[in-house]
Amino acid sequence: MKATPRTVLSAASALAVAALVAACGSGQVGQSGDPGQPAQNNKKLTLIQGVQAEPFYISMQCGAQAEAQKLGYSLDTQAPQKFDAAMQTEKVNALGSNLPAALLIAPTDAQAMLAPIQQVKNRGAKIVEVDTALDDKSVAVSSISSNNAEGGKLAAQTLAKLVGGKAGSVLVLDTIAGTSTTNARAKGFSDELKNHPNLKSVGIQFTQNEPDQAAGKVTAAIASTPDLVGIFATNLNTGEGAATGLRNAGKIGQINLVGFDASPSEVEGLRKGEYQALIAQDPAEIGTKGVQQAVAALEGKPTERNITAGLHSITKDDMDANQKYFYKQQC
Ligand code: T6T
Numbered sequence: 001m002k003a004t005p006r007t008v009l010s011a012a013s014a015l016a017v018a019a020l021v022a023a024c025g026s027g028q029v030g031q032s033g034d035p036g037q038p039a040q041n042n043k044k045l046t047l048i049q050g051v052q053a054e055p056f057y058i059s060m061q062c063g064a065q066a067e068a069q070k071l072g073y074s075l076d077t078q079a080p081q082k083f084d085a086a087m088q089t090e091k092v093n094a095l096g097s098n099l100p101a102a103l104l105i106a107p108t109d110a111q112a113m114l115a116p117i118q119q120v121k122n123r124g125a126k127i128v129e130v131d132t133a134l135d136d137k138s139v140a141v142s143s144i145s146s147n148n149a150e151g152g153k154l155a156a157q158t159l160a161k162l163v164g165g166k167a168g169s170v171l172v173l174d175t176i177a178g179t180s181t182t183n184a185r186a187k188g189f190s191d192e193l194k195n196h197p198n199l200k201s202v203g204i205q206f207t208q209n210e211p212d213q214a215a216g217k218v219t220a221a222i223a224s225t226p227d228l229v230g231i232f233a234t235n236l237n238t239g240e241g242a243a244t245g246l247r248n249a250g251k252i253g254q255i256n257l258v259g260f261d262a263s264p265s266e267v268e269g270l271r272k273g274e275y276q277a278l279i280a281q282d283p284a285e286i287g288t289k290g291v292q293q294a295v296a297a298l299e300g301k302p303t304e305r306n307i308t309a310g311l312h313s314i315t316k317d318d319m320d321a322n323q324k325y326f327y328k329q330q331c
Contacts, residue, residue: 038099038100038101038123038124038125042099042100042101043072043073043074043101044073044074044076044100044101045064045068045073045074045075045076045100045101045102045103045104045291045294045295046075046076046077046078046095046100046102046103046104047060047061047064047075047076047077047078047104047105047130047287047290048077048078048079048088048091048092048103048104048105048106049061049077049078049079049106050079050080050083050088050106050108050131050132051079051080051081051082051083051108051209052079052080052081053079054236054263055236055261055263055264055327055328055329056131056235056236056261056263056281056283056327057079057106057283058327058328058329058330058331059283059284059287059327059328060106060130060131060283060284060286060287060290061077061287061331062284062287062328062331063283063284063285063286063287063288063291064077064104064130064287064288064290064291065077065287065331066288066331067287067288067291067292068291071291071292071295073101073291073295075291076100078091078094079091080108083108083175083176083179083209084108085108085109085112085113085178086112088107088108088113089112089113089116092105092113092116092117092119092120093116093119095120099120099123099124099125100125101125101126101294101298102125102126102127102128102294102295102297102298103117103120103125103126103127103128104128104129104130104287104290104291104294105117105127105128105129105130106129106130106131106132107129107132107133107134107180108132108176108179109176109178109179110132110133110134110135110178110179110180111134111135111178112178113134114134114135114136114139117134117139118136118139121139126141126294126297126298127139127140127141128140128141128142128143128144128290128293128294128297129142129143129144129145130143130144130145130286130287130290131144131145131146131181131283131286132145132179132180132181133145133180134180135180137305141293141294141297141303141305142290142293142294142297142303142304142305142306142307143305143306143307144285144286144289144290144293144307144308144309145180145181145286145306145307145308145309146181146281146282146286146308146309146310146311147308147311148180148181148182148184148185148188149184149185149187149188149191150188150311151185151188151260151279151281151311152184152185152186152187152188152189152190152191152192152232152234153188153189153191153192154279154311154313155185155188155189155232155258155260155277155279156188156189156190156192156193156195156196156199156232157192158258158276158277158279158313159199159230159232159256159258159277160193160196160198160199162230162256162258162276162277163198163199163229163230163256165198166198166229167198167199167200167227168198168199168200168227168228168229168230169199169200169201169202169225169227169228169229170193170199170200170201170202170228170229170230170231170232171201171202171203171205171217171218171221171225171228171230171231171232172186172189172190172201172203172204172205172231172232172234173204173205173207173214173217173218173231173232173233173234173238173241173242174186174204174205174206174207174234174238175206175207175208175209175234175235175237175238176206176207176208176209177206179209181235182234182235182238182260185232185234185235185260186204186232186234189232189234190204199229199230202221202225202228205217205221207237207238207241209235209237209238210237210241211237211238211240211241211244212241213241214233214237214238214239214240214241214242214244214245215241215242215244215245215248216241216245217241217245218231218241218242218244218245218246218249219245219248219249222245222246222249222251222255228255229255229256230255230256230257230258231246231255231256231257231258232258233257233258233259233260234260235260235261236259236260236261236263236265236266236327238259238260239257239259239260239261239263239266239269239275239278240263240265240266240269242257242259243257243259243266243269243274243275246274247274252273252274253273253274256276257274257275257276258275258276258277258278258279259275259277259278259279260278260279260281261278261279261280261281261327262278262280262281262314262325262326262327263327264326264327264329266278267319267326270314270315270316270319271316271319273316276315276316277313277314277315278313278314279311279312279313279314280311280312280313280314280322280325280326280327281309281310281311282309282310282311282312282325283309283327284328285309285310286309289307289309293307312325
Protein backbone atom coordinates (compact mmCIF):
# COMPACT_ATOMS: atom_id res chain seq x y z
CA MET A 1 0.00 0.00 0.00
CA LYS A 2 1.19 3.46 -0.85
CA ALA A 3 1.52 5.65 2.22
CA THR A 4 -0.80 8.67 2.07
CA PRO A 5 -0.32 11.62 4.48
CA ARG A 6 -3.31 10.30 6.43
CA THR A 7 -1.84 6.77 6.96
CA VAL A 8 1.53 8.28 8.05
CA LEU A 9 -0.30 10.42 10.60
CA SER A 10 -2.33 7.55 12.00
CA ALA A 11 0.74 5.30 12.19
CA ALA A 12 2.50 8.05 14.18
CA SER A 13 -0.51 8.40 16.48
CA ALA A 14 -0.59 4.64 17.05
CA LEU A 15 3.10 4.70 17.96
CA ALA A 16 2.55 7.59 20.37
CA VAL A 17 -0.34 5.73 22.06
CA ALA A 18 1.76 2.56 22.31
CA ALA A 19 4.60 4.54 23.88
CA LEU A 20 2.21 6.10 26.39
CA VAL A 21 0.71 2.71 27.30
CA ALA A 22 4.21 1.26 27.76
CA ALA A 23 5.20 4.20 29.93
CA CYS A 24 2.06 3.70 32.08
CA GLY A 25 2.92 0.05 32.52
CA SER A 26 6.45 0.83 33.66
CA GLY A 27 5.28 3.56 36.04
CA GLN A 28 7.22 6.23 34.20
CA VAL A 29 4.45 8.70 33.57
CA GLY A 30 5.41 12.01 35.10
CA GLN A 31 9.14 11.42 34.70
CA SER A 32 11.05 13.46 32.18
CA GLY A 33 12.85 10.46 30.67
CA ASP A 34 16.12 12.42 30.42
CA PRO A 35 18.57 10.99 32.97
CA GLY A 36 20.06 14.49 33.51
CA GLN A 37 16.69 16.01 34.43
CA PRO A 38 14.93 15.66 37.78
CA ALA A 39 11.72 13.68 37.42
CA GLN A 40 8.49 15.54 37.94
CA ASN A 41 7.47 13.27 40.79
CA ASN A 42 10.89 13.66 42.42
CA LYS A 43 10.46 14.47 46.14
CA LYS A 44 14.15 14.82 46.83
CA LEU A 45 15.73 18.03 48.13
CA THR A 46 19.45 18.53 48.62
CA LEU A 47 21.03 21.08 50.97
CA ILE A 48 24.64 22.03 50.29
CA GLN A 49 26.03 23.97 53.25
CA GLY A 50 28.97 26.40 53.24
CA VAL A 51 31.16 24.16 55.38
CA GLN A 52 30.68 20.91 57.29
CA ALA A 53 30.15 20.41 61.02
CA GLU A 54 29.63 24.06 61.93
CA PRO A 55 26.87 24.98 64.41
CA PHE A 56 25.36 27.66 62.13
CA TYR A 57 24.84 25.18 59.31
CA ILE A 58 23.87 22.34 61.65
CA SER A 59 21.07 24.52 63.04
CA MET A 60 20.04 25.40 59.48
CA GLN A 61 19.96 21.69 58.61
CA CYS A 62 17.80 20.91 61.65
CA GLY A 63 15.19 23.47 60.53
CA ALA A 64 15.31 22.27 56.92
CA GLN A 65 15.07 18.58 57.82
CA ALA A 66 12.04 19.02 60.08
CA GLU A 67 10.21 21.09 57.45
CA ALA A 68 11.01 18.68 54.62
CA GLN A 69 9.63 15.79 56.65
CA LYS A 70 6.49 17.80 57.44
CA LEU A 71 5.91 18.54 53.75
CA GLY A 72 6.56 14.97 52.57
CA TYR A 73 10.00 15.50 50.98
CA SER A 74 13.36 13.90 51.71
CA LEU A 75 16.38 16.11 52.41
CA ASP A 76 19.93 15.05 51.85
CA THR A 77 22.65 17.32 53.28
CA GLN A 78 26.18 17.70 51.98
CA ALA A 79 29.01 20.10 52.73
CA PRO A 80 32.57 20.86 51.67
CA GLN A 81 35.34 20.29 54.19
CA LYS A 82 36.24 23.98 54.10
CA PHE A 83 34.37 27.18 53.25
CA ASP A 84 35.86 27.16 49.78
CA ALA A 85 34.36 27.68 46.32
CA ALA A 86 36.44 24.97 44.59
CA MET A 87 35.49 22.38 47.23
CA GLN A 88 31.83 23.40 47.11
CA THR A 89 31.87 23.24 43.29
CA GLU A 90 32.97 19.59 43.56
CA LYS A 91 29.93 18.88 45.76
CA VAL A 92 27.59 20.60 43.29
CA ASN A 93 29.10 18.79 40.29
CA ALA A 94 28.90 15.46 42.12
CA LEU A 95 25.09 15.71 42.05
CA GLY A 96 25.65 14.38 38.53
CA SER A 97 22.65 12.79 36.91
CA ASN A 98 20.95 11.98 40.22
CA LEU A 99 19.58 15.51 40.53
CA PRO A 100 17.31 16.58 43.38
CA ALA A 101 14.08 18.34 42.46
CA ALA A 102 15.44 21.41 44.27
CA LEU A 103 18.86 22.43 45.50
CA LEU A 104 19.13 24.59 48.61
CA ILE A 105 22.60 26.05 48.71
CA ALA A 106 24.71 28.56 50.67
CA PRO A 107 27.07 29.75 47.91
CA THR A 108 30.58 30.23 49.32
CA ASP A 109 31.40 32.83 46.68
CA ALA A 110 28.98 35.28 45.10
CA GLN A 111 30.59 34.91 41.67
CA ALA A 112 32.64 31.72 41.52
CA MET A 113 29.61 29.56 42.40
CA LEU A 114 27.48 30.98 39.59
CA ALA A 115 28.52 28.55 36.81
CA PRO A 116 28.09 25.27 38.77
CA ILE A 117 24.76 26.35 40.27
CA GLN A 118 23.50 27.62 36.92
CA GLN A 119 24.28 24.21 35.42
CA VAL A 120 22.11 22.46 38.00
CA LYS A 121 19.33 24.93 37.23
CA ASN A 122 19.71 24.38 33.48
CA ARG A 123 19.18 20.67 34.07
CA GLY A 124 15.82 21.38 35.66
CA ALA A 125 16.30 21.69 39.44
CA LYS A 126 14.90 24.66 41.35
CA ILE A 127 17.51 26.72 43.19
CA VAL A 128 17.01 28.32 46.63
CA GLU A 129 19.78 30.33 48.31
CA VAL A 130 20.09 29.95 52.07
CA ASP A 131 22.21 32.48 54.02
CA THR A 132 24.74 33.55 51.37
CA ALA A 133 23.74 34.50 47.81
CA LEU A 134 25.06 34.91 44.29
CA ASP A 135 25.48 38.38 42.80
CA ASP A 136 23.36 37.20 39.87
CA LYS A 137 19.79 37.48 41.13
CA SER A 138 18.28 35.56 38.18
CA VAL A 139 19.34 32.07 39.29
CA ALA A 140 17.46 31.34 42.53
CA VAL A 141 13.69 31.34 42.94
CA SER A 142 14.20 32.59 46.50
CA SER A 143 16.93 33.78 48.89
CA ILE A 144 16.55 33.51 52.64
CA SER A 145 19.08 35.44 54.70
CA SER A 146 19.47 37.67 57.73
CA ASN A 147 19.53 41.39 57.00
CA ASN A 148 23.32 41.40 57.19
CA ALA A 149 23.86 45.12 56.56
CA GLU A 150 21.41 45.83 59.38
CA GLY A 151 23.25 43.30 61.58
CA GLY A 152 26.53 45.14 60.99
CA LYS A 153 24.84 48.42 61.88
CA LEU A 154 23.42 46.87 65.05
CA ALA A 155 26.91 45.62 65.96
CA ALA A 156 28.36 49.15 65.57
CA GLN A 157 25.61 50.66 67.70
CA THR A 158 26.15 47.97 70.34
CA LEU A 159 29.91 48.56 70.37
CA ALA A 160 29.45 52.34 70.57
CA LYS A 161 27.22 51.86 73.62
CA LEU A 162 29.77 49.56 75.27
CA VAL A 163 32.63 52.01 74.67
CA GLY A 164 30.48 54.80 76.09
CA GLY A 165 31.89 57.91 74.38
CA LYS A 166 35.57 57.08 74.92
CA ALA A 167 37.76 57.83 71.87
CA GLY A 168 39.57 54.93 70.23
CA SER A 169 40.16 52.65 67.28
CA VAL A 170 38.07 49.72 66.09
CA LEU A 171 39.04 46.65 64.06
CA VAL A 172 36.69 44.71 61.76
CA LEU A 173 37.42 41.04 61.01
CA ASP A 174 35.77 39.81 57.82
CA THR A 175 36.01 36.31 56.33
CA ILE A 176 36.74 36.14 52.57
CA ALA A 177 36.09 38.73 49.84
CA GLY A 178 33.09 37.37 47.92
CA THR A 179 31.15 36.06 50.96
CA SER A 180 27.94 38.04 50.53
CA THR A 181 26.85 37.88 54.18
CA THR A 182 29.98 38.81 56.12
CA ASN A 183 30.99 41.42 53.51
CA ALA A 184 27.59 43.09 54.01
CA ARG A 185 28.01 42.96 57.81
CA ALA A 186 31.43 44.62 57.60
CA LYS A 187 30.06 47.33 55.32
CA GLY A 188 26.98 47.93 57.50
CA PHE A 189 29.26 48.24 60.52
CA SER A 190 31.70 50.64 58.81
CA ASP A 191 28.85 52.83 57.48
CA GLU A 192 27.29 53.12 60.94
CA LEU A 193 30.64 53.87 62.58
CA LYS A 194 30.63 57.22 60.75
CA ASN A 195 27.78 58.24 63.08
CA HIS A 196 30.07 57.72 66.10
CA PRO A 197 32.93 60.21 65.65
CA ASN A 198 34.73 59.04 68.81
CA LEU A 199 35.35 55.67 67.08
CA LYS A 200 37.88 55.40 64.27
CA SER A 201 38.08 52.32 62.02
CA VAL A 202 41.50 50.81 61.45
CA GLY A 203 40.00 48.99 58.48
CA ILE A 204 38.52 45.65 57.49
CA GLN A 205 40.87 42.67 57.69
CA PHE A 206 40.16 39.41 55.83
CA THR A 207 40.86 36.15 57.66
CA GLN A 208 39.93 33.46 55.07
CA ASN A 209 37.36 32.32 57.65
CA GLU A 210 40.20 30.73 59.66
CA PRO A 211 40.17 31.33 63.45
CA ASP A 212 43.99 31.21 63.52
CA GLN A 213 44.24 34.02 61.01
CA ALA A 214 41.70 36.07 62.98
CA ALA A 215 43.74 35.53 66.17
CA GLY A 216 46.89 36.68 64.34
CA LYS A 217 45.18 39.85 63.04
CA VAL A 218 44.09 40.71 66.59
CA THR A 219 47.59 40.15 67.98
CA ALA A 220 49.02 42.44 65.27
CA ALA A 221 46.36 45.13 65.80
CA ILE A 222 46.95 45.18 69.57
CA ALA A 223 50.68 45.69 68.93
CA SER A 224 50.22 48.45 66.33
CA THR A 225 47.17 50.27 67.75
CA PRO A 226 47.54 51.23 71.42
CA ASP A 227 44.09 52.90 71.49
CA LEU A 228 42.20 49.81 70.22
CA VAL A 229 38.86 49.84 72.09
CA GLY A 230 36.80 47.41 70.08
CA ILE A 231 36.65 44.54 67.61
CA PHE A 232 33.75 43.47 65.41
CA ALA A 233 34.01 39.83 64.34
CA THR A 234 31.65 39.24 61.41
CA ASN A 235 31.03 35.53 62.05
CA LEU A 236 31.69 32.71 64.48
CA ASN A 237 35.15 31.75 63.15
CA THR A 238 36.44 35.32 63.25
CA GLY A 239 34.89 35.68 66.71
CA GLU A 240 36.49 32.52 68.07
CA GLY A 241 39.85 33.64 66.65
CA ALA A 242 39.47 37.16 68.06
CA ALA A 243 38.75 35.76 71.52
CA THR A 244 41.96 33.69 71.29
CA GLY A 245 43.96 36.78 70.23
CA LEU A 246 42.61 38.80 73.15
CA ARG A 247 43.27 35.95 75.58
CA ASN A 248 46.86 35.55 74.36
CA ALA A 249 47.49 39.30 74.83
CA GLY A 250 45.84 39.40 78.28
CA LYS A 251 43.30 41.94 76.95
CA ILE A 252 40.05 40.11 77.70
CA GLY A 253 37.47 42.64 78.91
CA GLN A 254 39.76 45.61 78.15
CA ILE A 255 39.00 45.59 74.44
CA ASN A 256 35.31 45.10 73.64
CA LEU A 257 34.50 42.18 71.37
CA VAL A 258 31.18 42.13 69.52
CA GLY A 259 30.69 38.89 67.59
CA PHE A 260 28.19 37.67 65.02
CA ASP A 261 26.46 34.28 65.51
CA ALA A 262 25.84 32.28 68.69
CA SER A 263 27.84 29.04 68.49
CA PRO A 264 28.29 27.05 71.73
CA SER A 265 31.86 28.36 71.99
CA GLU A 266 30.77 31.99 71.48
CA VAL A 267 27.98 31.60 74.02
CA GLU A 268 30.47 30.22 76.55
CA GLY A 269 32.78 33.13 75.70
CA LEU A 270 29.95 35.61 76.35
CA ARG A 271 29.33 34.02 79.75
CA LYS A 272 33.05 34.22 80.59
CA GLY A 273 33.28 37.89 79.53
CA GLU A 274 35.41 37.30 76.43
CA TYR A 275 32.65 38.75 74.26
CA GLN A 276 30.60 41.73 75.38
CA ALA A 277 27.79 41.07 72.88
CA LEU A 278 26.70 38.63 70.18
CA ILE A 279 24.41 39.22 67.22
CA ALA A 280 22.61 35.90 66.82
CA GLN A 281 21.00 34.84 63.57
CA ASP A 282 18.16 32.34 63.21
CA PRO A 283 19.68 29.61 61.00
CA ALA A 284 16.86 27.14 61.73
CA GLU A 285 14.38 29.68 60.37
CA ILE A 286 16.56 30.10 57.26
CA GLY A 287 16.49 26.32 56.71
CA THR A 288 12.74 26.03 57.36
CA LYS A 289 11.85 28.85 54.99
CA GLY A 290 14.31 27.56 52.40
CA VAL A 291 12.44 24.25 52.24
CA GLN A 292 9.06 26.01 52.13
CA GLN A 293 10.18 28.09 49.15
CA ALA A 294 11.67 25.10 47.33
CA VAL A 295 8.48 23.10 47.77
CA ALA A 296 6.30 26.05 46.71
CA ALA A 297 8.37 26.38 43.52
CA LEU A 298 8.08 22.64 42.82
CA GLU A 299 4.34 22.60 43.41
CA GLY A 300 3.70 25.64 41.20
CA LYS A 301 2.76 27.89 44.13
CA PRO A 302 3.94 31.51 44.50
CA THR A 303 7.45 32.07 45.87
CA GLU A 304 9.04 35.12 47.48
CA ARG A 305 12.31 36.29 45.91
CA ASN A 306 13.84 37.70 49.14
CA ILE A 307 13.03 36.63 52.68
CA THR A 308 14.67 38.16 55.75
CA ALA A 309 15.25 36.04 58.85
CA GLY A 310 15.52 37.47 62.37
CA LEU A 311 18.57 38.85 64.23
CA HIS A 312 18.96 39.22 67.98
CA SER A 313 21.55 41.22 69.94
CA ILE A 314 22.48 39.29 73.11
CA THR A 315 24.59 40.42 76.09
CA LYS A 316 25.68 38.55 79.21
CA ASP A 317 22.82 40.16 81.16
CA ASP A 318 20.05 38.85 78.91
CA MET A 319 21.65 35.64 77.64
CA ASP A 320 19.59 33.28 79.77
CA ALA A 321 16.37 34.73 78.40
CA ASN A 322 17.68 34.31 74.84
CA GLN A 323 18.73 30.68 74.96
CA LYS A 324 16.40 29.78 72.10
CA TYR A 325 18.73 31.66 69.74
CA PHE A 326 21.82 29.61 70.64
CA TYR A 327 23.04 27.41 67.79
CA LYS A 328 22.99 23.61 67.97
CA GLN A 329 25.75 21.05 67.63
CA GLN A 330 23.19 18.42 66.66
CA CYS A 331 19.42 18.32 65.95
O1 T6T B 1 27.86 33.61 59.97
C1 T6T B 1 27.55 32.39 59.39
C2 T6T B 1 26.98 32.61 58.03
O2 T6T B 1 25.90 33.51 58.10
C3 T6T B 1 28.06 33.19 57.12
O3 T6T B 1 27.56 33.33 55.82
C4 T6T B 1 29.31 32.34 57.12
O4 T6T B 1 29.73 32.13 58.45
C5 T6T B 1 28.79 31.52 59.32
O5 T6T B 1 28.49 30.26 58.82
C6 T6T B 1 29.38 31.32 60.70
O6 T6T B 1 30.63 30.77 60.66
